[in-house]
Amino acid sequence: MATKTTRIANLDHIVAWDDAEQRHVYLDGGDLVFRGNEVVHVGPGYAGPVDAPLDGKGFMALPGLVNVHSHPFSEPANKGLTEEYGSDKLGQSSLYEYLTVFGLAPEDAGPAMQVAMSELLKSGVTTLTDLSIAREGWVDDLARTGIRAVVCPMMRQAVWFTKNGHTVDYAWDEKAGQKAFEASMKVIDEAMRHPSGRIGAMAGPAQIDTCREGFFREALQEARRRGIQMQTHACQAIVEFHEIVRRHGKTPIEWLDSIGVLGPDLVIGHGIFLNDHPQIHYPHGNDFERLRDSGAAVAHCPTVFARRAMVMNSIGRYMDAGITVGIGTDTFPHNMIDEIRLACYVARVFTGNYKMGMTRHAFEAATIGGAKILRRPDLGRLAPGCKADFSLVDMSHPYMQPSHEPVRSLIYSASERAIRHVYVDGIQVVKDSKVLTIDVEAATAGLIEGQRKRLETVSERDWAGRDADGLSPPVYATKERLPQSRPVS
Template sequence: MKTTKIAGLDHVVAWDDAEQRHVYLDSADLVFKGNEIVHVGPGYGGPVDTTIDGKGFMAIPGFVNVHSHPFSEPANKGLTEEYGSDKLGQSSLYEYLTVFGLAPEDAGPSTQVAMSELLKSGVTTITDLSMARDGWVDDLAKTGIRAVVCPMMRQGAWYTKNGYTVEYAWDEKAGEKAFEASMKTIDEAIRHPSGRIGAMAGPAQIDTCHEGFFRESLQEAKKRGIPMQTHACQAVVEFHEMMHRHGKTPIEWLGAIGVLGPDLIIGHGIFLNDHPQIHYPHGNDFERLRDSGASVAHCPTVFVRRAMVMNSLGRYMNAGITVGIGTDTFPHNMVDEIRLACYVARAFTGNYKMGTTRHAFEAATIGGAKMLRRPDLGRLAPGCKADFSLVDMNHPYMQPSHEPVRSLIYSASERAIRHVYVDGAQVVRDGKVLTIDVEAATAGLIEGQRRRLKTVSERDWACRDADALSPPVYLTKDRLPQSRPVT
């Protein structure tokens, strides 16, 4: 194994084990042997095989993304940024995602485009919530990223026949097949020779899986020593559906069936009983969540587009709830998500302390690593994996660099991330992804979206086409309504 020394970095966001927090180290070296960090600090004098000049750069730990849908979300670009269902809690889940979602054969190019965006924004570990498919694990491994596959499985599918009520089509046999396929994929991921692929169990949504399905999923997760993630508390409709079925809030129901605990990751954990858009004063969801040890995958962008916000990042983390950050939607830009997580928490609470940079940066690093049970990720310290990014301190948007992490998050964003390493191997050089043919993947994504949009009306309850469901910002001139002469 070769030893590489990145010498004389302007700054390293290093892990202080005694203080259990990130700290700045100035004029420091970052040294890794193979895929493991062996030294962080000034004056490394041991033998090395390769020395890289770190002057003008800051090393930051690789971001750990705990919730993403790279199979489908890139193709929603231009379609779902501004629209939701007015009569279904403003959500896009029930009318939009069901008609715009890509066909399975287009999963490859879509996933590659998402991975290229993630890598360029400093993500070194991705949790991929997709449907199990042949070749999925190998495709992820080829991108060079560290991946956790979460093959989603469910027994029912939601739909609407009128745009104001949600119904469920239940198919127990399909659920059994999905469960089988998911477990097969999970085992394939755990055994993958790259050593960079992990797994978690994924009963897809709290309202599309029955009690037994959740319990069996958790049992299989525990058997394999992996966590479980489900979508819960993500929509007003879902909250009231669970109350209608069980007389319990989603959090109460998860607790009642025995799955609300340290093994569970809740994506997205927004609509607790005390959320202003719910205002159900007859529960104590926040305290139940806090005491359970369950964690939350926070993905601000996809929700704030529809005027929904978790209440709030600071409140959850200050109470001891483990929170991670995810890129649930496009663009798959982790720095954007970190910045938005701070802004929306402050605006929603009217308190600038409820979404600090430290809250969000730690959620995107050590918080995510804890959720994935990987204390060797999300931090730069001896014994940790060599997953990190080098930020160009001379980038104009990083200047003046009085506080470098703030300059990155609030001004430079991914533009200043020049080099990215995963497992000791460089995957981004000078802002260019080395492991993906981005142009070819983008061409495939464009074609996949084009084919899918042609058949939107076949899946929509009102037989609307794409432009009717998601009207463009401006009409082309030949489609403008003809003006009538004044008489």
């Protein structure tokens, strides 16, 4: 059967890729033409045959956003619980006292993942890196959503816990770690041969403080053998920074470098707490320069850290120095446009310098930066030869008007509300802002039930025996009735 050629004609704007200048540019009044799953023409003057002509008037074509770090299996169920609470005596992080207690049961991961996928697709994400725990059916579940995905099955040799709310301990189990390693490699191989052609893989030693040196080296060896990258959480918490210094006499960046894994094959999930970060103030190192010179990349997820008064220092500083940065949605909601906007705002506020969080920094991190991290030059841009992964933004949406600068209007005003249609691999997955590949209502119902079941047993997992409201008090108390009001005279 012949491959269909689709032409979206007379678009108001196309955020197109100028290969000669290696940057995005606006093309106004042009056509976007794709054959099957590949872009064949961007701009005016297409004279070839067309099987499916579409009118692009009133729309802007935007390259598909590339999300390099996300936890869709668990984060949707933290809604209403972790927006503004962390551990006061553990660096304000929510990692050690909250996420270990609230995390979903594995059997409820499916509905949570589907809800997250629907949010991602509606916000223009066409490629996702999914850091989840290996489970049966995971790869097929992702493929059914229509998204382009990179699975990064997390594996570790230890779990962290607190017995008192002010110290973190680690329970080590090398046998369980080896079992997780084998399960992860099995999922990686399954993903890489998936018939959809839309699923890739990454090796994922989960955290720098829960994996030993040999585990990291073996993971990197297996990643290189398969021609893929490795991602780990590092420099994500003040507690973690000082734990690595306590164990090794080195900062997290120095330790990764010393064991031979800090390099172009490594993606660092979060990369915030370098030795010169103001919340660390550890002047005895050169983490920033070491990271810059290594060729390692950073996955930046601003929302989850902004909730705990933490921020990278800063996206502009990293990118201007040549460090490859991508954007991720580490928490709920899985809204990539909101992450792009917040990445700009927090960098400007934190540094007191608006140039350290320009729109181009964050938008390029979410497109070409993510594509570079995934080694996919055919993603994150609209140009002939690239995959037909893109969104159509409704330029008539009130929040897009006036549209003097359309990308700014989208990021700072309209957000996902103006994204009407989304295509992945040449196939439409969002139409008129409705996800076509997911039963969102059913998935949401499953997520609600999963959270309800988990919250019933919170006190069994909390070191102090608190229930959900004890750990995360609601904004307002609930009362059955109010005092009688006085009659008006």
